[in-house]
Amino acid sequence: MESSGQRRTTIKDVAEAAGVGVATVSRVLSGGSASAGARERVLAAAARLDYHPSALGRNLRRRRTGGVGLLVPDITDSFYARLADGVLSCARSYGEPVTVGVTGDDPERESELIGTLIEQSMDRVIAVPSGDGDVWDPVLRAGVNVVFAGRRADPDVPDVPAVLADDRDGVRTAMEYLTGLGHRKIAFLARRGQSQRVAAFTGALAALGVPVEDDLVVHARASRDSAYAAAAGLLQRHPDVTAVLAGGNILGEAAVLAARELDVRVPRDVSLIMFDDVPWAELCSPPLTVIAQPAQDIGYRSAELVLRQGRRPREVVLPSELVVRASCGPRRPRR
Amino acid sequence: MESSGQRRTTIKDVAEAAGVGVATVSRVLSGGSASAGARERVLAAAARLDYHPSALGRNLRRRRTGGVGLLVPDITDSFYARLADGVLSCARSYGEPVTVGVTGDDPERESELIGTLIEQSMDRVIAVPSGDGDVWDPVLRAGVNVVFAGRRADPDVPDVPAVLADDRDGVRTAMEYLTGLGHRKIAFLARRGQSQRVAAFTGALAALGVPVEDDLVVHARASRDSAYAAAAGLLQRHPDVTAVLAGGNILGEAAVLAARELDVRVPRDVSLIMFDDVPWAELCSPPLTVIAQPAQDIGYRSAELVLRQGRRPREVVLPSELVVRASCGPRRPRR
DNA sequence: AAATATGCTGGAATCGTTTCCATGGAGAGC
DNA sequence: GCTCTCCATGGAAACGATTCCAGCATATTT
Numbered sequence: 001m002e003s004s005g006q007r008r009t010t011i012k013d014v015a016e017a018a019g020v021g022v023a024t025v026s027r028v029l030s031g032g033s034a035s036a037g038a039r040e041r042v043l044a045a046a047a048r049l050d051y052h053p054s055a056l057g058r059n060l061r062r063r064r065t066g067g068v069g070l071l072v073p074d075i076t077d078s079f080y081a082r083l084a085d086g087v088l089s090c091a092r093s094y095g096e097p098v099t100v101g102v103t104g105d106d107p108e109r110e111s112e113l114i115g116t117l118i119e120q121s122m123d124r125v126i127a128v129p130s131g132d133g134d135v136w137d138p139v140l141r142a143g144v145n146v147v148f149a150g151r152r153a154d155p156d157v158p159d160v161p162a163v164l165a166d167d168r169d170g171v172r173t174a175m176e177y178l179t180g181l182g183h184r185k186i187a188f189l190a191r192r193g194q195s196q197r198v199a200a201f202t203g204a205l206a207a208l209g210v211p212v213e214d215d216l217v218v219h220a221r222a223s224r225d226s227a228y229a230a231a232a233g234l235l236q237r238h239p240d241v242t243a244v245l246a247g248g249n250i251l252g253e254a255a256v257l258a259a260r261e262l263d264v265r266v267p268r269d270v271s272l273i274m275f276d277d278v279p280w281a282e283l284c285s286p287p288l289t290v291i292a293q294p295a296q297d298i299g300y301r302s303a304e305l306v307l308r309q310g311r312r313p314r315e316v317v318l319p320s321e322l323v324v325r326a327s328c329g330p331r332r333p334r335r
Numbered sequence: 336m337e338s339s340g341q342r343r344t345t346i347k348d349v350a351e352a353a354g355v356g357v358a359t360v361s362r363v364l365s366g367g368s369a370s371a372g373a374r375e376r377v378l379a380a381a382a383r384l385d386y387h388p389s390a391l392g393r394n395l396r397r398r399r400t401g402g403v404g405l406l407v408p409d410i411t412d413s414f415y416a417r418l419a420d421g422v423l424s425c426a427r428s429y430g431e432p433v434t435v436g437v438t439g440d441d442p443e444r445e446s447e448l449i450g451t452l453i454e455q456s457m458d459r460v461i462a463v464p465s466g467d468g469d470v471w472d473p474v475l476r477a478g479v480n481v482v483f484a485g486r487r488a489d490p491d492v493p494d495v496p497a498v499l500a501d502d503r504d505g506v507r508t509a510m511e512y513l514t515g516l517g518h519r520k521i522a523f524l525a526r527r528g529q530s531q532r533v534a535a536f537t538g539a540l541a542a543l544g545v546p547v548e549d550d551l552v553v554h555a556r557a558s559r560d561s562a563y564a565a566a567a568g569l570l571q572r573h574p575d576v577t578a579v580l581a582g583g584n585i586l587g588e589a590a591v592l593a594a595r596e597l598d599v600r601v602p603r604d605v606s607l608i609m610f611d612d613v614p615w616a617e618l619c620s621p622p623l624t625v626i627a628q629p630a631q632d633i634g635y636r637s638a639e640l641v642l643r644q645g646r647r648p649r650e651v652v653l654p655s656e657l658v659v660r661a662s663c664g665p666r667r668p669r670r
Numbered sequence: 671a672a673a674t675a676t677g678c679t680g681g682a683a684t685c686g687t688t689t690c691c692a693t694g695g696a697g698a699g700c
Numbered sequence: 701g702c703t704c705t706c707c708a709t710g711g712a713a714a715c716g717a718t719t720c721c722a723g724c725a726t727a728t729t730t
Contacts, residue, residue: 011686022686022687053686060392081413102423121389389717391716395718
């Protein structure tokens with residue numbers, strides 16, 4: 001472990017070995033202009049000494065850290081894991097390292113992590129925003145390139161591009177499907193911060209002429225426990241509900257478990273549609289009908305937006321898709 | 336976007352505002368000794384100017400990047416996602432940023448990512464090693480603090496501590512369970528690089544007096560496609576197999592899908608045990624019996640090892656646990 | 671009271687790179 | 701043949717922190 005005496009080979013060593021000045025070495029290595037002879041000798045010396053330029057020195061001089069920061073609520077959630085995978089995959093093709101932070105959907109942790117990022121002089125950040133948009137003001141004023149992925153900040157932050165899935169369309173399709181099966185009492189099991197989707201839900205129902213009942217929208221926090229409690233509470237307190245839309249895969253999982261525990265059969269007693277297609281949706285019993293989200297694409301496109309300089313569109317909307325499996329059936333009154 | 340004129344407040348500004356030298360400011364802010372008066376004025380000035388020290392300057396001087404690097408094969412795989420979550424959670428309590436890289440279990444990508452890490456002067460790395468151990472030699476020689484998580488490198492690298500789950504014990508318990516149910520023809524659906532688990536598998540069977548057949552160990556690459564192909568191939572080519580052990584959750588998922596597709600009923604026709612407990616194991620039909628892996632703990636302990644200086648044990652082994660659900664039954668000859 | 675010990679203090683060096691700028695030589699145009 | 705232009709070149713100045721070291725004031729000891 002102790003590397004006493006081991007000194008990192010610097011640009012100075014290369015310059016000396018090649019018989020040129022440090023400026024020339026720097027130019028050759030970063031694509032500047034140099035004579036053929038000099039270029040050749042520098043390259044040879046660099047290879048011989050196994051020289052790797054230090055990102056530290058470069059970053060300090062350039063006054064910015066390379067790489068991009070990524071803030072997600074929960075890396076354990078398949079949706080965010082796939083989103084992160086998309087970001088990582090794009091960043092890799094640019095050779096940029098990615099620093100990941102988990103916010104737990106907690107505004108306080110989020111602003112704490114933002115603090116770390118600006119301390120690191122990260123100037124490019126992709127975030128699934130948790131708290132209100134104000135925390136982003138100092139970041140933007142510091143000239144950081146921010147892109148929101150998957151959702152917008154709640155009091156919206158202008159000038160920040162966002163890459164989103166088409167929730168509105170996904171929900172509309174799902175509601176048409178459910179009402180087509182005869183359902184009228186449809187509940188939405190939402191996570192806090194899904195105001196976007198809640199709006200799409202009530203909007204879609206209203207457009208279909210179905211009365212919207214406010215207390216059929218129940219909210220849970222981000223944890224599995226909270227999701228289960230909300231799902232069980234919903235099924236118990238509202239025996240007249242015949243269909244449930246779960247706002248994410250954690251909530252869908254909770255709904256399946258709660259239904260099983262309470263002896264509510266799917267789809268006989270209640271129909272279930274879940275946001276986000278995950279590998280296990282097909283393995284579940286019954287296989288779950290889902291609104292598939294292009295999580296990986298969202299991540300990839302966000303990374304592209306943040307890494308590729310040039311004009312940036314204010315919003316990119318990617319399509320959602322209803323994948324019909326076996327968790328929905330015709331309406332039958334429960335009990 | 337343009338922050339013209341906006342200059343970052345530096346330690347020099349604080350020194351000037353507080354009427355002291357930069358050295359004193361640095362000492363106050365990093366816990367060195369200073370007089371009460373000076374300390375107070377520095378703190379006041381720093382707060383007034385909203386001064387945040389630049390990690391860039393600090394790191395250059397210290398000749399090391401703060402933070403830790405994390406290399407996993409696939410962040411989309413629940414096991415590695417939970418492992419990463421453990422690392423992130425521990426790192427957060429130390430205030431250290433984490434840079435994540437995805438190797439895809441590809442030695443070439445792995446060594447490429449290692450290159451990026453040493454270029455960043457990352458001096459602490461947690462990795463689930465993919466390639467052979469040799470790629471780590473230059474890293475270790477550079478004085479980087481490496482910890483392996485989840486598995487060891489294949490030609491083992493000495494001096495690198497590892498945090499592992501007790502595969503041997505988990506497999507032994509699982510094999511005792513299956514043989515107790517009467518199974519003799521037991522197959523292992525493995526991912527490449529699981530030599531550790533394969534050894535545990537053959538070892539456990541031998542100890543139980545069950546003949547080990549080499550071609551009942553089938554190998555897949557890391558992708559879902561490859562896993563499915565391997566699972567389907569196994570079930571088709573070996574109709575005499577009555578029990579399958581899947582080496583990971585992707586492989587287990589593939590086994591369930593393949594069995595369903597081929598009309599092989601679980602557990603009537605074949606019993607199935609999967610490595611790694613995932614949330615959907617319980618939702619699956621039938622609920623899967625699994626060897627639970629403490630993925631989150633593995634990550635947390637690895638991070639602790641790499642972040643806390645002091646003597647480091649060569650190996651930490653965490654317990655696996657057999658969770659019995661409903662995917663195993665008594666042996667019945669298929670067909 | 672003199673000598674020594676202690677401890678706070680700020681200037682300056684350092685980390686490894688990029689980039690500005692002055693210099694010098696060579697080729698081109700007249 | 702002279703000047704003008706152009707380009708390659710290397711020295712030196714940043715970037716923003718930490719830390720060594722010498723200086724000086726104050727406390728302690730004899």
